[in-house]
Amino acid sequence: GQNIDQPTEMTATEGAIVQINCTYQTSGFNGLFWYQQHAGEAPTFLSYNVLDGLEEKGRFSSFLSRSKGYSYLLLKELQMKDSASYLCAVRDGANNLFFGTGTRLTVIP
């Protein structure tokens, strides 16, 4: 089975840094993805990790520790438009994605 946990909600201030954590227990692991989803819209790809370590992509970074079943998404220099849900998803050996419940991030002025 797949069990993916992330906080339900977070609030952060414009210009600040926020870290969204994700822990997972899955049968089969073939990479971890972070997606952004604005209300009523489709998920859009943010980042991918398959090896341990940090992947940086502009204002967004993602970290993975496979031995700990742990990942985080780091958002720097927060902007109001970053208010969205952030979905942690694990890909199994068959290339299928299993999503966490998502973390709703609210950026305040």
Next chain:
Amino acid sequence: EPEVTQTPSHQVTQMGQEVILRCVPISNHLYFYWYRQILGQKVEFLVSFYNNEISEKSEIFDDQFSVERPDGSNFTLKIRSTKLEDSAMYFCASSLPRGRYEQYFGPGTRLTVT
């Protein structure tokens, strides 16, 4: 930039009716997926499709559901006899088959069963 498209954007149907949701994946992609998201809940995997057959399916994807790739471009999800609990947003996604290739999601079809 290539994108996944879905039609219709919103479908309202009566309980017991059949619905077909349509998707056009990105043209050079080989894997196709359907997901659903009940309002306020997580995105749930339904089925994956590769080489003209189902690769994997979840417990949700029971005998009421079927998928088809009727031609070289469309990918459809059929629900034979809709139930109230089928009301959800249905997302189609596609990907290349290997490596880090992320799944690209379509804009979704909101299905409302009354």
